[in-house]
């Protein structure tokens with residue numbers, strides 16, 4: 408595919424997403440109908456689509472278009488990069504030629520972006536970022552407009568970090584340790600080949616964000632080796648698998664068990680055991696509540712979510728977080744640990760939830776609190792470790 412044909416495909420997919428189709432579904436549908444597209448084409452189209460979702464407001468402003476559309480966002484992204492649309496002839500799958508209005512918008516002086524446009528978020532969220540991050544807010548917003556680095560977790564008991572680095576190098580993947588998590592490797596180069604490597608197929612490495620790994624490593628530092636952990640919101644099981652790899656006896660629960668579909672095959676690939684529990688009993692030495700949240704720390708990887716979030720949805724998430732905390736507190740044994748985690752940057756979903764928890768549930772003490780932001784290289788994450796009184 409020519410660069411213009413790739414842009415044309417990106418425009419059509421972005422239009423479907425703007426009409427409400429989830430990004431992954433729109434990309435898959437396009438790929439099924441585009442047998443002529445090679446893997447390089449599919450990667451390039453995907454990059455355009457995800458960039459448009461990350462940079463939706465700024466791209467629209469750069470396009471100068473009255474209405475938002477895939478075509479406007481593509482023109483805006485090209486202009487932002489100092490490029491003009493090349494080969495937009497309307498032939499050979501290229502986008503239609505520029506209209507007069509588009510051509511004159513592209514020759515107008517560069518736009519002066521508002522703070523929300525420059526940070527690529529809805530304006531109502533600016534105070535939330537300011538309250539959480541203070542002077543770092545704009546730097547974090549800038550970071551959230553870019554692609555996330557790729558990290559893997561090296562299995563804590565089945566592989567040596569140095570061996571995995573050497574093995575991945577033979578596949579053209581450069582892997583480097585990161586000080587935030589012992590088992591984490593940051594990948595560069597042919598990262599899209601990871602799933603074809605023996606290290607991946609044999610479960611010696613798993614894709615997992617850096618801060619997500621820091622969460623489980625921090626938990627492990629406060630737990631007796633090999634103890635039992637209930638992952639109450641296990642979802643796809645990223646943290647359950649990391650804890651199992653460290654030798655903990657992990658049980659996984661989720662309100663929507665379908666979300667745990669991939670967990671057992673992944674555990675098997677890693678040579679670990681995770682038990683699925685529908686109705687957890689009480690008296691766990693440790694319960695992890697990795698609660699549903701806005702995901703504001705992970706918007707580099709899931710940028711659709713930032714445009715879907717509303718103040719009402721954020722308030723509903725806070726109520727769910729409180730309810731899950733209360734439920735999980737009841738499941739922890741006296742003297743046990745409750746780990747509350749979100750991939751949100753907002754105080755409203757983090758420190759404020761812990762304050763509300765202390766207000767209505769005395770007898771707990773916070774033994775550690777950690778905040779990671781994308782400036783630490785991984786997703787934004789929050790972790791509070793709460794100890795239940797022994798009696």
Ligand SMILES: C[S@@+](CC[C@H](N)C(=O)[O-])C[C@H]1O[C@@H](n2cnc3c(N)ncnc32)[C@H](O)[C@@H]1O
Pocket residue numbers: 619639640641642643644645646647660661662663666697698699700727731
């Ligand atoms: C942030 S995700 C979990 C991610 C996962 N722990 C990981 O590391 O890959 C939150 C999960 O909480 C689940 N959930 C939502 N409400 C819940 C509830 N009331 N009780 C238990 N799980 C819930 C969702 O289905 C979702 O899978």
